[in-house]
Amino acid sequence: MEIELMSESVALETVPSDAVLGAEIGGVNASAPLAPDVFQTIDDALKERIVVCLPGQWLSPGQLVTFGQQFGELEPHVLSQYHHPDHPEVLVLSNVVENGKALGFRDAGSYWHSDLSYKDKPTKYTILHAREVPDVGGDTLFVSGYAVYEALPNSLRTRVSGMRAIHSYAFRHEQMIAKNKLRAPLTSEQKRAVPDVSHPAVRTHPDTGRKALYINPGFTKAFDGLAPAESKALLDDLYSIALRPEFSYRHNWRKGDVLIWDNRCSMHLADGGYGEDQRRLMHRVTVRGTAPV
Ligand code: OGA
Numbered sequence: 001m002e003i004e005l006m007s008e009s010v011a012l013e014t015v016p017s018d019a020v021l022g023a024e025i026g027g028v029n030a031s032a033p034l035a036p037d038v039f040q041t042i043d044d045a046l047k048e049r050i051v052v053c054l055p056g057q058w059l060s061p062g063q064l065v066t067f068g069q070q071f072g073e074l075e076p077h078v079l080s081q082y083h084h085p086d087h088p089e090v091l092v093l094s095n096v097v098e099n100g101k102a103l104g105f106r107d108a109g110s111y112w113h114s115d116l117s118y119k120d121k122p123t124k125y126t127i128l129h130a131r132e133v134p135d136v137g138g139d140t141l142f143v144s145g146y147a148v149y150e151a152l153p154n155s156l157r158t159r160v161s162g163m164r165a166i167h168s169y170a171f172r173h174e175q176m177i178a179k180n181k182l183r184a185p186l187t188s189e190q191k192r193a194v195p196d197v198s199h200p201a202v203r204t205h206p207d208t209g210r211k212a213l214y215i216n217p218g219f220t221k222a223f224d225g226l227a228p229a230e231s232k233a234l235l236d237d238l239y240s241i242a243l244r245p246e247f248s249y250r251h252n253w254r255k256g257d258v259l260i261w262d263n264r265c266s267m268h269l270a271d272g273g274y275g276e277d278q279r280r281l282m283h284r285v286t287v288r289g290t291a292p293v
């Protein structure tokens with residue numbers, strides 16, 4: 001009995017945040033292949049807590065790719081101009097401009113969204129590695145789609161359950177260009193890579209079997225089959241519930257954090273709020289998921 005307790009005490013510990021999602025697992029070495037029990041601990045934590053932080057990592061772009069591939073097939077982002085030059089699976093996010101050239105994608109995710117929800121097979125996991133972080137600000141906020149779904153009034157839950165919504169990268173990109181003149185228009189090849197898609201507004205998570213609200217202000221253009229005004233009113237009603245603080249977790253980044261999150265049951269936002277004199281540099285990979293049902 002004593003011996004069992006000892007061996008358990010040295011095992012990795014998943015420490016949940018105070019919020020309805022979010023956890024941290026210390027003591028993982030993400031630069032080496034994950035032992036099966038370590039992988040299992042991370043995977044279990046993702047199922048339970050949606051967002052999981054592995055602090056204190058230092059991964060080269062190649063190591064980030066190798067780490068990510070243990071969770072599935074990686075999918076490069078449509079904005080190829082922000083791919084890491086040696087590793088197209090790695091998207092570089094940064095506000096830094098060096099010698100007149102942007103180091104990365106500056107305003108990525110500055111609206112509530114779920115990664116690649118505009119694809120037929122949206123992202124399963126995103127893995128974001130903090131290389132440089134501002135002293136203040138630069139947090140990322142997350143919302144649990146399970147918690148929101150479960151909190152919906154019965155009538156609203158029933159209404160939205162049978163519906164589908166259109167997700168569109170072009171819709172979001174055009175709005176971002178209007179705000180940020182430095183954003184380049186999509187090339188015709190990029191446009192072809194991201195046609196609008198339709199997904200169920202409530203999806204069942206393939207691993208947990210739980211239902212989650214699956215719409216987001218960033219990429220969800222409208223409900224399928226509703227008049228524009230009716231669609232907007234319904235989206236606004238749902239977002240006013242989804243964005244209640246009790247469903248969210250705020251991640252305050254430390255240099256070296258590797259954050260993994262499950263996009264099938266959550267949305268997130270780059271909160272910004274740091275000065276232009278501050279540097280933020282993140283490397284990201286995304287793991288392809290399956291068509292939502
Ligand atoms: C992302 C994203 C938010 C951030 O990498 O998918 O939305 O705070 N990032 O950088």
Ligand code: MN
Binds near residue numbers: 109113114115268
């Ligand atoms: Mn994102």
